[in-house]
Amino acid sequence: MAERILDIEGLVKVYGTVRANDGITLHVNRGEIVALLGENGAGKSTLVKQIFGLVIPDSGTISINGSVAKIKDPTDAIARGVGMVHQHFQLVPVMTVAENVVLGNEPLKGLRLDLSSARELVRTISERHGLEVDPDAIIEDLPVGTQQRVEIIKALSRKVELLILDEPTAVLTPQETDELLAVMKELAAAGTAIVFITHKLREVLAVADRVYVLRRGKTVGEVKASETDAAGLAQLMVGRTVVLQVDKEDPKVGAEVLKVTDLEVMDDRHLKAVNGFNLTVNAGEIVGVAGVEGNGQRELVEAIAGMRRPVKGAIALGGVDITLANPYQTHAAGLGHIPEDREKHGLVSDYSIADNLVLNRFDEPEFRNGPVRDTAAINANADNWIKTFDIRTPSGDLPASSLSGGNKQKVVVAREMSIEPRLLLAAQPTRGVDVGSIEFIHRRIVEARDRGAAVLLVSAELDEILGLADRIAVIHSGKVVKEMPAEGADRTYIGELMAGGH
Amino acid sequence: MTDFIRNNRVAVIGAAVVLLACIVLTLVAGTDSDIVRKTTSILRFAWTFAIPLVLAALVGVIGERSGVVNIGIEGQILASAFAGFFVAAASGSVWIGILAGLLTGMVMGAFLAWLCVRLRMDQIIAGVVLNIVATGITSFYYVQGKSLPSGVPVWEVPLLSKIPIIGPVFFRGGPIALGTLVVVVGLVFALFHTRWGLRTRAIGEYPTAADTAGINVNLMRFVNVTMAGLLAGAAGAVLSMEQSSTFERGMSAGKGFLALAIMIFGAWFPGRAFFAALFFGLMSGLASQLQADKVVNIPQQFINLLPFVLTLIILSVAAGRVRPPAASGQPFVKGEGS
Numbered sequence: 040m041a042e043r044i045l046d047i048e049g050l051v052k053v054y055g056t057v058r059a060n061d062g063i064t065l066h067v068n069r070g071e072i073v074a075l076l077g078e079n080g081a082g083k084s085t086l087v088k089q090i091f092g093l094v095i096p097d098s099g100t101i102s103i104n105g106s107v108a109k110i111k112d113p114t115d116a117i118a119r120g121v122g123m124v125h126q127h128f129q130l131v132p133v134m135t136v137a138e139n140v141v142l143g144n145e146p147l148k149g150l151r152l153d154l155s156s157a158r159e160l161v162r163t164i165s166e167r168h169g170l171e172v173d174p175d176a177i178i179e180d181l182p183v184g185t186q187q188r189v190e191i192i193k194a195l196s197r198k199v200e201l202l203i204l205d206e207p208t209a210v211l212t213p214q215e216t217d218e219l220l221a222v223m224k225e226l227a228a229a230g231t232a233i234v235f236i237t238h239k240l241r242e243v244l245a246v247a248d249r250v251y252v253l254r255r256g257k258t259v260g261e262v263k264a265s266e267t268d269a270a271g272l273a274q275l276m277v278g279r280t281v282v283l284q285v286d287k288e289d290p291k292v293g294a295e296v297l298k299v300t301d302l303e304v305m306d307d308r309h310l311k312a313v314n315g316f317n318l319t320v321n322a323g324e325i326v327g328v329a330g331v332e333g334n335g336q337r338e339l340v341e342a343i344a345g346m347r348r349p350v351k352g353a354i355a356l357g358g359v360d361i362t363l364a365n366p367y368q369t370h371a372a373g374l375g376h377i378p379e380d381r382e383k384h385g386l387v388s389d390y391s392i393a394d395n396l397v398l399n400r401f402d403e404p405e406f407r408n409g410p411v412r413d414t415a416a417i418n419a420n421a422d423n424w425i426k427t428f429d430i431r432t433p434s435g436d437l438p439a440s441s442l443s444g445g446n447k448q449k450v451v452v453a454r455e456m457s458i459e460p461r462l463l464l465a466a467q468p469t470r471g472v473d474v475g476s477i478e479f480i481h482r483r484i485v486e487a488r489d490r491g492a493a494v495l496l497v498s499a500e501l502d503e504i505l506g507l508a509d510r511i512a513v514i515h516s517g518k519v520v521k522e523m524p525a526e527g528a529d530r531t532y533i534g535e536l537m538a539g540g541h
Numbered sequence: 542m543t544d545f546i547r548n549n550r551v552a553v554i555g556a557a558v559v560l561l562a563c564i565v566l567t568l569v570a571g572t573d574s575d576i577v578r579k580t581t582s583i584l585r586f587a588w589t590f591a592i593p594l595v596l597a598a599l600v601g602v603i604g605e606r607s608g609v610v611n612i613g614i615e616g617q618i619l620a621s622a623f624a625g626f627f628v629a630a631a632s633g634s635v636w637i638g639i640l641a642g643l644l645t646g647m648v649m650g651a652f653l654a655w656l657c658v659r660l661r662m663d664q665i666i667a668g669v670v671l672n673i674v675a676t677g678i679t680s681f682y683y684v685q686g687k688s689l690p691s692g693v694p695v696w697e698v699p700l701l702s703k704i705p706i707i708g709p710v711f712f713r714g715g716p717i718a719l720g721t722l723v724v725v726v727g728l729v730f731a732l733f734h735t736r737w738g739l740r741t742r743a744i745g746e747y748p749t750a751a752d753t754a755g756i757n758v759n760l761m762r763f764v765n766v767t768m769a770g771l772l773a774g775a776a777g778a779v780l781s782m783e784q785s786s787t788f789e790r791g792m793s794a795g796k797g798f799l800a801l802a803i804m805i806f807g808a809w810f811p812g813r814a815f816f817a818a819l820f821f822g823l824m825s826g827l828a829s830q831l832q833a834d835k836v837v838n839i840p841q842q843f844i845n846l847l848p849f850v851l852t853l854i855i856l857s858v859a860a861g862r863v864r865p866p867a868a869s870g871q872p873f874v875k876g877e878g879s
Contacts, residue, residue, distance in 0.1 A: 093753070093875075114755030129750035131743050132867070142743055143754030145736045152734055193754075 041068035050099035059085040061256035077253035078473035080443040092116040122194030132179035184215030204235035240269040293322030296493035302352035312338035314517035325494040327508025335517035345369040375460030385451040388440040393421035445476030567705035587822030594818040596776035597800030603769035608745040613671025615797025621777025623679040626788035630687040642778030650770020661872035715783040728811040745866035
């Protein structure tokens with residue numbers, strides 16, 4: 040039998056009335072890659088946080104290397120050979136790679152920090168595992184993929200035997216993802232056990248040896264990756280059959296709705312992020328903007344939505360010039376916007392779900408009596424959307440912050456759909472959302488298209504673009520480098536275009 | 542050591558140039574010449590003006606680098622000046638007075654840390670509380686007619702104090718004046734070349750990263766803010782004992798706030814804060830000198846206003862160009878934010 044490095048028995052963690060982990064039992068062997076799958080709120084993050092000592096279990100045991108370990112904080116976990124790469128990188132942005140790697144475990148020369156041996160440490164590990172990185176680079180100047188490499192180096196520098204990766208590919212480009220998967224395989228071959236959380240079934244099937252599926256805080260399934268497929272995994276996660284492939288008919292393309300001409304937009308650092316961008320989107324079609332994050336997508340979306348002022352060029356929506364319009368005016372022109380950052384731009388977290396559902400229409404006669412809000416109408420509207428969108432909440436009166444990620448996103452999508460937009464601008468519409476909700480949101484986007492809306496979909500997920508879009512525009516360095524029909528589009532070719540090839 | 546010099550080469554080269562200029566000036570013009578005397582006197586004015594500001598700015602730097610905004614420095618200075626003076630008068634020893642000043646600053650620092658770190662109170666309000674408490678207590682218990690038992694001794698650093706112009710200004714003075722130089726250099730070293738410094742900067746920039754690396758963020762913030770209080774205490778003691786020998790109500794006169802401006806002007810670097818404070822002092826000194834020489838005829842009140850006008854100008858230019866520690870002002874709660 041293979042040597043067990045991690046053994047978890049009946050782990051329970053309760054938050055208020057929610058049993059986040061409700062008797063989880065699993066094990067991980069040396070040199071094995073184990074995937075944790077589950078919907079948002081299934082308890083995956085809570086589970087790994089307990090292994091890393093960030094959260095203390097209420098009951099149950101965690102054994103590492105055969106002995107029961109009461110892990111009380113990360114220092115303790117690190118000492119036992121557990122390392123973790125967090126979903127939000129735990130790196131200090133203004134410090135160098137070397138400084139970040141040694142933080143908390145600093146080599147000293149007398150009183151002084153020994154930075155030269157820190158650099159040496161980074162170089163040694165990066166050469167041994169093929170994780171190329173400059174030890175003197177400042178973290179915030181590095182692309183996310185490289186930052187993640189730094190996180191892995193940091194974990195490896197503490198001599199990890201068990202490496203936990205929390206949604207490691209969520210922010211990576213397809214190429215970076217492939218590189219990461221290769222690194223994971225190589226580490227496992229060298230004897231490191233890896234536990235990773237993901238929503239992406241393709242990755243699970245590509246690297247995992249075994250898969251645990253969590254639902255409502257319980258382990259509901261354990262399968263060998265070689266004995267299952269994507270549909271089987273999705274079914275285990277959600278508890279029902281999930282349609283992974285978006286069903287859609289051929290688009291009935293109508294008149295031009297959005298026209299972007301020679302657009303130039305600055306980013307927050309006053310650098311040109313969108314640089315000569317041209318694109319048209321017609322009624323009844325979904326145009327997908329594919330690109331590596333940070334190539335001007337965010338600035339493009341914000342410019343169209345009226346959140347950022349372009350410095351040059353023009354944007355027209357249905358023949359109306361909205362280049363310098365504010366969000367209120369773009370909305371009046373018929374724009375529905377699903378923003379990339381739903382916490383920051385999509386929702387007012389402290390407001391009730393009902394209020395969030397009318398943020399774009401609260402001043403319409405339907406929702407007010409003269410100058411006073413019509414609470415009854417607002418609540419009726421909320422009940423209606425909660426039902427049709429299957430938003431999982433006991434009541435529309437609860438604050439939006441009480442919802443899980445997928446349900447928050449459903450609130451945003453419901454609200455933006457409620458105006459029957461002429462143009463639906465969907466930026467990363469399914470980021471951090473579980474499989475069940477992804478399926479639902481995708482169906483709604485296709486429905487909007489079939490109703491005759493023009494849809495501009497911006498996504499870092501190539502799979503999402505390939506599955507949803509009718510036409511694909513690849514963006515690189517702020518401009519469209521290639522447009523093509525989605526039908527028959529080649530994944531690898533698009534990936535190369537995204538990376539600036541051809 | 543070579544690393545340290547290389548990283549601070551601007552300051553090192555600058556110091557060398559200034560040193561050379563002083564020596565050349567003295568050689569050319571003569572020790573007793575008008576220009577040497579005037580330069581020395583302006584510089585002495587500037588440094589005297591700058592000492593409490595440098596100390597107070599460093600309190601701000603340590604606090605914000607650790608993630609705690611301290612706008613209660615003004616109160617810490619005032620209370621320390623008060624405690625230092627009256628303890629010295631009562632005990633008959635300026636040394637006990639200075640110690641009392643330092644401890645008062647530290648206790649107030651600990652109080653602020655307790656409010657901000659333990660109770661997670663809004664840091665601005667906590668700072669205001671400190672200021673109000675200090676103003677109230679020092680006014681209420683103020684008694685007239687006390688005096689220091691003796692002056693604070695003046696020391697000379699052998700050799701260094703013989704440098705023309707600079708020597709008598711910077712290397713001749715009371716224990717706190719001399720200590721300020723040591724503290725500035727020590728803090729530059731500590732903040733950027735030691736484990737304490739790396740960890741302090743980490744908890745002020747991205748506390749969750751420090752936490753997952755196994756650093757006790759809140760303990761470290763508590764200790765840093767408390768120990769920084771010692772410097773605020775020194776700033777108070779220097780006001781009521783080294784630079785004058787009396788305590789007056791409201792003696793801190795906005796220095797704690799001016800220090801925050803200097804901290805920003807110095808972009809949260811201890812060395813730059815030192816030069817920024819000196820710059821403020823030089824401007825004031827220059828204006829006073831021009832006034833005394835009857836070169837310009839401006840009422841004294843306007844001259845006194847100068848540091849504050851400078852503050853306005855500098856902050857409106859500097860704000861937005863310099864970047865504060867990212868987590869400054871944000872309480873850290875374990876388990877949130879990731």
